[in-house]
Amino acid sequence: MSEKDFIFKINQHKGILYKVSKMYADTAEDQEDLRQEILVQLWKSYPNFNNLSQFSSWMYRVAINTAITYFKSENKIIFSHKEVELVDEPYNSDTENKLAIFYKAAQELNSVDKALIFYYMEGLSSEEIAAQMGMSSGNVRVKINRIKEKLQEIVKKYEY
Amino acid sequence: MNIDDLRSQWNNEGEHLQNISKNQLKQKAAHPIEHLKKTLKNEYIFQLGAIAIAAFVPLIGGFDLLYTQIFYIFYTILVLISLYYFKGFYDFYKRLDRFEANTQHALWEIYCELKIQIERYKSFGFLLLPLVWIAFLLFTLNNSTETLSSTSIYLYIGLSIITSIATIVLIVFWADLIYGKIAKKLYQIIQQFED
Numbered sequence: 001m002s003e004k005d006f007i008f009k010i011n012q013h014k015g016i017l018y019k020v021s022k023m024y025a026d027t028a029e030d031q032e033d034l035r036q037e038i039l040v041q042l043w044k045s046y047p048n049f050n051n052l053s054q055f056s057s058w059m060y061r062v063a064i065n066t067a068i069t070y071f072k073s074e075n076k077i078i079f080s081h082k083e084v085e086l087v088d089e090p091y092n093s094d095t096e097n098k099l100a101i102f103y104k105a106a107q108e109l110n111s112v113d114k115a116l117i118f119y120y121m122e123g124l125s126s127e128e129i130a131a132q133m134g135m136s137s138g139n140v141r142v143k144i145n146r147i148k149e150k151l152q153e154i155v156k157k158y159e160y
Numbered sequence: 161m162n163i164d165d166l167r168s169q170w171n172n173e174g175e176h177l178q179n180i181s182k183n184q185l186k187q188k189a190a191h192p193i194e195h196l197k198k199t200l201k202n203e204y205i206f207q208l209g210a211i212a213i214a215a216f217v218p219l220i221g222g223f224d225l226l227y228t229q230i231f232y233i234f235y236t237i238l239v240l241i242s243l244y245y246f247k248g249f250y251d252f253y254k255r256l257d258r259f260e261a262n263t264q265h266a267l268w269e270i271y272c273e274l275k276i277q278i279e280r281y282k283s284f285g286f287l288l289l290p291l292v293w294i295a296f297l298l299f300t301l302n303n304s305t306e307t308l309s310s311t312s313i314y315l316y317i318g319l320s321i322i323t324s325i326a327t328i329v330l331i332v333f334w335a336d337l338i339y340g341k342i343a344k345k346l347y348q349i350i351q352q353f354e355d
Binding site for chain 2 (some may be wrong): 007
């Protein structure tokens with residue numbers, strides 16, 4: 001379990017860092033700070049990674065738990081399709097624009113709902129999400145359906 | 161907007177991110193839990209220092225042999241009580257790094273441990289009060305050339321009560337200010353699982 005192994009594995013899954021930071025932080029600066037925090041926590045927790053689970057599953061848990069407890073002062077997030085920033089996106093296709101809208105709408109979800117929709121987008125099954133979150137799979141399914149409806153309402157509310 | 165249509169783009173997210181370098185692993189964390197650990201560590205060091213300095217009270221106060229002996233009996237009790245509490249604080253400090261559990265479990269663990277820690281912190285402060293009174297009484301007796309009058313005794317009791325109430329209020333306020341805020345935020349998140 002060397003530093004070199006750790007960095008190699010993290011770089012294989014660096015998309016997780018990026019997506020979690022986009023879900024839980026609104027500005028580019030806060031996202032960068034959160035990514036750094038998650039990285040430090042991953043490195044500190046690495047000695048406890050015992051290879052009994054997949055590296056990605058372990059990384060998900062540490063990243064989400066770090067993001068959820070990374071309390072910042074609560075600023076009101078004003079959502080407007082005009083304010084969607086695509087400055088860190090290399091392209092500007094319609095799908096990427098929709099993804100930017102998705103991230104912005106997700107900022108209005110609570111911390112647990114953000115984690116659930118993140119895992120859903122990652123393609124985890126209800127059972128896998130339930131194991132990651134410590135919930136029942138039934139509860140996960142109900143909540144995810146509600147979150148999807150909520151996101152639709154948020155996007156419609158701001159007339160995207 | 162159908163979020164399922166975004167899956168393909170979602171899977172490519174973060175590919176443009178620069179690779180992580182080993183220098184980034186060495187950067188200091190600014191996470192609230194890390195801040196809590198730092199506060200705990202500073203308080204731990206401060207309290208250890210205060211207990212070490214308290215050992216010199218008889219020397220500083222010029223206590224007679226009898227009062228010195230009485231003082232050190234109570235000082236020994238203080239040290240033993242402190243060791244018990246410091247062990248608890250240390251165990252809590254070490255457990256604060258556990259982010260690998262499933263999310264609800266991790267949150268509950270940190271929250272419950274923090275609540276216990278807050279009460280433990282307060283009770284440690286309250287337990288020290290009688291020892292402070294005794295030290296003050298010994299200091300007063302040591303520096304009196306005659307038997308204390310009843311006025312002096314009442315004054316001593318009155319001052320002890322007033323300073324004790326003030327100290328208790330301060331300890332409760334301080335514990336809630338430093339640790340209570342995080343506990344409250346953690347609980348708010350835990351409640352989201354039930355919504």
